[in-house]
Amino acid sequence: MRNSRNILRFAFVLIIVAIIGNVAMYLMGNSAFNIAELKIKKSINVEQATGISILADSGTVNIVPVKGDEIQATLQGETTKKWIKDYHLNVKEVKGEINIEITQDSRLRLFDLYTNLQLTVGIPAAKMSQLQVKTDTANIKVDSVHVTEYRLSSDTGDIDVNVTDGLFDIKSDTGDVALALEQIKYEISVVTDTGDISIEAVQEPEALRTKLEADSGKINVTFPHYKDGYIGIGGPMVKLISDTGDINMGNKK
Amino acid sequence: MNKDLYLSELYKYLKRLPPDERDEIMTDYAEHFEQAELNGRSEKEVIQRLGSPRLVAREVLAQTQIKKAGKSPSLSSVTRAVMATVSLGLFNLIVVLLPFVASLLLFVGVYGVAFFLIISPILLFIQNPLVSIFINEFFLMVGCVGIGLMLVIGSMKMTSVYYKFVIRYLRYNLSLIGRI
CATH class of the missing domain: 1.20.5 (Single alpha-helices involved in coiled-coils or other helix-helix interfaces)
Structure with a gap:
C-alpha cells in the first residue's frame, strides 16, 4: 500500500x-510534438515508358492527369520534425517502366506521434499500358487518367477509381473498392476480404458476363436486362469476390 | 442406489479436496440422510432430491474453490474457481468462461501497454541510438514512464476489484444453478 x-x-x-x-x-x-512540412517533387520523362509502378506504405496515393510528357511525383504532407529527413521519394525508369517508391531510412519506428503524407502522381495524357500501385495502409485514388491496364492492391487502404474504362485487376484485404467508369469495356477482377465492392458505369453494358461471390455480404446488381449473371451474349468478364463485403453493380447516377 | 453406495461415490468424487474438508462434507451429507430418515423420508427420496453424486461433488468443489478464491483472491485461485463453476454445465461456458477470458485479455492488454510505456526509453534507444535524438525525446519518455507506472498501479487496484466482482458473480451463478 x-x-x-x-x-x-x-x-x-x-x-x-x-x-x-x-x-x-x-x-x-x-x-517530439513539433510538426514540420514535407514536400519532395520529382519528375521523369515518359517517352520510353509504357507502365508505372508505385509503392507506398501509408498515407494516400493520388493518380491524376497532367499536361506535358513528364510523370510528376510529389510527396507532401506533415510529419514530426525528427522524421522529416527520413522520407525519400525515388523515381526511376527500369526497362521501360517508371518505378515510384516512398522509402524510409528507419525500419523500426516505435514512436511516431503524427504523420500525414500524400503522394500525388501526375500522368501525362498519352495513354500508358499499365498502372501498378501497391500499398499497405495507404488509400489509392485514381482520377481521370488513361491507362490500358490497372493493377491496384492495398492491405487496408480504400481504392477509388474514376476513369473512362480499362482492364482492372484489384486486390484489397479490408479496404473498400469503388470503380466509377464511363463504360465496362474490358475484364474487371476485384477481390477483397472484408471490403465492399462497388462498380458503376455511365453507359449501360450491352453484353456482360459476371462471376459474383460474397460469402456473408449482399450482392446487388441494378443494371437493366441483367439476368442469371449475364447481360446479352458474350461481353467482358466481371469477377467480383468478397468474403464479408457487399457487392454492388449498377448505372452511375 | 442406497445411502452407503451414494456416500462412497460422493467420497470418491471429492478426492481432490484436502482430507479434513472432505471428511467435514461427508459428515454433513451423512447427517442429512439421518435427519431425512427421522422425518420419515426414504433413502431413495433423499437421493432423488440430492441428485447424482458426481453433480453434488462438482457443486461442492465449485463452492470450495469460490470460498478459497474469496479468502485469498489471485489469478490462479480465481481461475480455479471459474473452471470449477464451468464444469457444472455447458451453459457456463458461455456465461462464465467466455466473459472471464475476454476480460482477462483486456487486462493483459492494459498491462502490456503499461509495460511498453515503462520500457519506452529502452525502445527509444534501440530505435534511435543517436544521443541527440534521444535527448530531444527525453521528456516524452519521462512522461511515458510516469503514465506507465500510474497505469500499473491503477490496473493492480482494478484487478483486485475485478477478482471480487468475479467471485460475487460465481456465487450468484452457483445460487442460480442451485435454484434450477
Missing part, C-alpha cells in the same frame, strides 16, 4: 517534469 503510494507520487512527478520539459522543448522547436 505504502509502496504503491510512493510509486504513484514518483509517477506524478515524472509526468509533471515531462509536461514542463516538453513545453520547453516545443518552444525551442525540438520536441
Whole structure:
C-alpha cells in the first residue's frame, strides 16, 4: 500500500517534469510534438515508358492527369520534425517502366506521434499500358487518367477509381473498392476480404458476363436486362469476390 | 442406489479436496440422510432430491474453490474457481468462461501497454541510438514512464476489484444453478 503510494507520487512527478520539459522543448522547436512540412517533387520523362509502378506504405496515393510528357511525383504532407529527413521519394525508369517508391531510412519506428503524407502522381495524357500501385495502409485514388491496364492492391487502404474504362485487376484485404467508369469495356477482377465492392458505369453494358461471390455480404446488381449473371451474349468478364463485403453493380447516377 | 453406495461415490468424487474438508462434507451429507430418515423420508427420496453424486461433488468443489478464491483472491485461485463453476454445465461456458477470458485479455492488454510505456526509453534507444535524438525525446519518455507506472498501479487496484466482482458473480451463478 505504502509502496504503491510512493510509486504513484514518483509517477506524478515524472509526468509533471515531462509536461514542463516538453513545453520547453516545443518552444525551442525540438520536441517530439513539433510538426514540420514535407514536400519532395520529382519528375521523369515518359517517352520510353509504357507502365508505372508505385509503392507506398501509408498515407494516400493520388493518380491524376497532367499536361506535358513528364510523370510528376510529389510527396507532401506533415510529419514530426525528427522524421522529416527520413522520407525519400525515388523515381526511376527500369526497362521501360517508371518505378515510384516512398522509402524510409528507419525500419523500426516505435514512436511516431503524427504523420500525414500524400503522394500525388501526375500522368501525362498519352495513354500508358499499365498502372501498378501497391500499398499497405495507404488509400489509392485514381482520377481521370488513361491507362490500358490497372493493377491496384492495398492491405487496408480504400481504392477509388474514376476513369473512362480499362482492364482492372484489384486486390484489397479490408479496404473498400469503388470503380466509377464511363463504360465496362474490358475484364474487371476485384477481390477483397472484408471490403465492399462497388462498380458503376455511365453507359449501360450491352453484353456482360459476371462471376459474383460474397460469402456473408449482399450482392446487388441494378443494371437493366441483367439476368442469371449475364447481360446479352458474350461481353467482358466481371469477377467480383468478397468474403464479408457487399457487392454492388449498377448505372452511375 | 442406497445411502452407503451414494456416500462412497460422493467420497470418491471429492478426492481432490484436502482430507479434513472432505471428511467435514461427508459428515454433513451423512447427517442429512439421518435427519431425512427421522422425518420419515426414504433413502431413495433423499437421493432423488440430492441428485447424482458426481453433480453434488462438482457443486461442492465449485463452492470450495469460490470460498478459497474469496479468502485469498489471485489469478490462479480465481481461475480455479471459474473452471470449477464451468464444469457444472455447458451453459457456463458461455456465461462464465467466455466473459472471464475476454476480460482477462483486456487486462493483459492494459498491462502490456503499461509495460511498453515503462520500457519506452529502452525502445527509444534501440530505435534511435543517436544521443541527440534521444535527448530531444527525453521528456516524452519521462512522461511515458510516469503514465506507465500510474497505469500499473491503477490496473493492480482494478484487478483486485475485478477478482471480487468475479467471485460475487460465481456465487450468484452457483445460487442460480442451485435454484434450477
